[in-house]
Amino acid sequence: MADLVGIAEIAKMFDVSSAAVTNWRSRSEDFPKPVAILKSGPVFQAEQVKKWYRRRNKMATTVISSINLKGGVAKTTTTVGLAQALSGAFNKHVLVIDLDPQTNATTMLIGEEKWFAINQEGYTLATLFEDAIEDSSNFNLSKTLQKSVGNVSEVKSVDLLPSSLKLIDLQDRLITMPAGKYQTRNPVNILRRGIKDIVDDYDYVLIDCPPNLGYITLNGLRISDGYIIPTIPDVMSTYGIPQIVTRVAEFSEEIEDEIIPIGIVATKVRGQAAIHTRTMNKMRNDAGKPMGGSKLLCPLVFDAYFSESAQIAEAAEYQQYSTLRQKWGYQGQYNSLIEFTEEFMRLTEGA
Numbered sequence: 001m002a003d004l005v006g007i008a009e010i011a012k013m014f015d016v017s018s019a020a021v022t023n024w025r026s027r028s029e030d031f032p033k034p035v036a037i038l039k040s041g042p043v044f045q046a047e048q049v050k051k052w053y054r055r056r057n058k059m060a061t062t063v064i065s066s067i068n069l070k071g072g073v074a075k076t077t078t079t080v081g082l083a084q085a086l087s088g089a090f091n092k093h094v095l096v097i098d099l100d101p102q103t104n105a106t107t108m109l110i111g112e113e114k115w116f117a118i119n120q121e122g123y124t125l126a127t128l129f130e131d132a133i134e135d136s137s138n139f140n141l142s143k144t145l146q147k148s149v150g151n152v153s154e155v156k157s158v159d160l161l162p163s164s165l166k167l168i169d170l171q172d173r174l175i176t177m178p179a180g181k182y183q184t185r186n187p188v189n190i191l192r193r194g195i196k197d198i199v200d201d202y203d204y205v206l207i208d209c210p211p212n213l214g215y216i217t218l219n220g221l222r223i224s225d226g227y228i229i230p231t232i233p234d235v236m237s238t239y240g241i242p243q244i245v246t247r248v249a250e251f252s253e254e255i256e257d258e259i260i261p262i263g264i265v266a267t268k269v270r271g272q273a274a275i276h277t278r279t280m281n282k283m284r285n286d287a288g289k290p291m292g293g294s295k296l297l298c299p300l301v302f303d304a305y306f307s308e309s310a311q312i313a314e315a316a317e318y319q320q321y322s323t324l325r326q327k328w329g330y331q332g333q334y335n336s337l338i339e340f341t342e343e344f345m346r347l348t349e350g351a
Contacts, residue, residue: 001088002269003047005043005044005045006038006044007022009046013050014047024056028056031052032045034048042069054200060164061199061201061203062204062225062227063205063207063225064256064348065206065220065226065227066209066210066228067217067228067229068229068240069201069211069243070211070239070240071211073268074230074267075208075211076208077313077315078174079206080105080208082206082337083158083206084155084250084349085154085324085340086204087157088324089338089341090341091157092157092203093201093202093204094158094159094202094204094205095158095160095161095199095202095204095205096149096159096161096206096207096208097161097162097205097206097220098161098208099167099191099208099217100167100210100211101209101210104208105208106124106160106162106163108318109151109318110146110318111151111318112318114160115162118144118146118162119165122145124144124162124164125144125164126164126166126167127144129190130166132174133170133173135178141195141198144162146160152321152323153320153323154323154324174187174215175215177190187215187217187219191220193224197290204348205223210219213244220256221259226262226348227248227261229261230245231264231266231267232269232276233275233279234275234276235275238279238283241299245298246296248261262348263300263303264299264300265306265340266283266302266305267306268306268308269305269306280301283298287300288300301344302340302343302344304339305336305340306333306336307332309331309333312328316327324337332338335348
């Protein structure tokens with residue numbers, strides 16, 4: 001059942017007075033109709049009110065990709081944690097798009113059993129890309145979109161477009177997709193065309209990209225305002241960052257649409273590891289400086305970072321929690337997540 005809110009809850013939701021909400025209702029013909037009138041007053045569907053508010057204030061959805069060419073850097077854990085914090089702690093409506101064929105974000109949010117069932121039915125993004133290659137029409141957006149996903153009771157507004165292992169094979173086949181009657185089809189516009197009807201329903205769309213810069217990743221970047229780079233602060237994990245920044249800048253120029261490097265977020269940081277300290281210091285010192293003699297600038301580094309923690313590693317498992325704090329841990333891990341999320345929101349406001 002959809003969440004219901006009264007006048008006072010709506011006022012709190014948007015940090016205004018109850019009188020302001022009453023004025024919206026009386027002066028705006030398109031304000032959502034109440035689903036019931038109780039003794040305490042009218043109640044409304046929360047999502048309808050949020051959508052009305054976004055339209056009224058012309059609030060654009062912010063779309064951010066998460067990418068690193070190195071696996072095992074907590075990219076997916078960071079992305080899912082961010083999505084759940086935006087929802088549970090800051091009342092944002094978030095869509096997670098899992099483009100990584102490893103399907104980790106998908107299983108973190110719906111579990112392996114449910115993923116297996118929808119994958120068998122073809123309700124994953126693989127079907128969208130198969131349609132583009134085979135010139136078919138099997139993708140069902142409404143059935144593929146998994147609503148109110150996650151394993152944390154207080155997180156109620158995260159939706160998911162799930163991934164599939166099939167994306168591994170489909171990536172190499174995208175180059176063979178038909179060009180269309182007027183050469184209008186493009187292998188980097190598949191995702192954009194497929195989900196255009198729902199993007200504006202969200203405050204944030206977070207895209208978990210594969211660890212490469214192939215067509216699947218470019219589909220995510222094509223609809224993105226910017227991107228973050230989660231990384232362990234060591235040589236192997238940060239080695240590909242200049243390549244990411246350079247290639248995304250080139251792609252951004254090709255499509256004539258700016259894609260901003262929001263920043264690097266350090267993960268699995270070991271305070272006693274000298275290499276981690278040196279690498280973080282170097283990244284912070286280099287931020288804003290020309291990168292490798294080019295005109296491109298080194299990305300900034302988030303002040304917030306994630307220390308290596310067994311609790312954070314366990315957060316990747318699909319098991320039930322009551323609160324985000326319980327899932328992320330009581331020894332500072334949850335605080336790091338909230339600090340990162342607050343910083344993320346500040347940095348993406350103008351993205």
